Amino acid sequence: MIQLACHKVKCPFSLIKQSRLVFASKDAIVMLDQFPVSEGHMLVIPRKHVANIYELSSKHQATIWMAVMRARTIAIKKYAPAGFNIGFNDGKAAGQTVGHAHIHVIPRYAGDRPDPRGGVRWVLPDKAKYWRE
Numbered sequence: 001m002i003q004l005a006c007h008k009v010k011c012p013f014s015l016i017k018q019s020r021l022v023f024a025s026k027d028a029i030v031m032l033d034q035f036p037v038s039e040g041h042m043l044v045i046p047r048k049h050v051a052n053i054y055e056l057s058s059k060h061q062a063t064i065w066m067a068v069m070r071a072r073t074i075a076i077k078k079y080a081p082a083g084f085n086i087g088f089n090d091g092k093a094a095g096q097t098v099g100h101a102h103i104h105v106i107p108r109y110a111g112d113r114p115d116p117r118g119g120v121r122w123v124l125p126d127k128a129k130y131w132r133e
């Protein structure tokens with residue numbers, strides 16, 4: 001069974017497998033990432049097809065953020081992570097490959113990296129480490 005999330009032709013979020021669906025609200029779909037970087041990696045996707053979160057009204061953005069919080073709560077209950085990295089790739093230069101905005105909710109687990117310090121700073125590995133040992 002599939003859930004319609006977006007009506008745009010050729011959008012990868014136009015059809016979503018029911019098995020990947022975490023929950024759906026009036027404004028957002030939350031699903032498990034097809035290629036998870038950690039157990040419970042979810043995508044929060046606005047139902048409206050926009051390339052960038054900032055194309056949504058501030059009220060709509062607030063409902064997306066509420067869906068992020070709900071996804072985080074579900075992940076805590078189901079997977080018991082030790083932390084999260086939450087964010088999105090804004091533009092091709094930042095690594096955005098899908099033209100429909102979405103927010104990654106990535107549960108983190110103790111020991112999943114030898115030294116997790118810096119978190120999202122590691123998108124640019126050469127500059128991530130700013131501290132001295």
Ligand SMILES: [Zn+2]
Nearest residue numbers: 006011049100
């Ligand atoms: Zn779309």
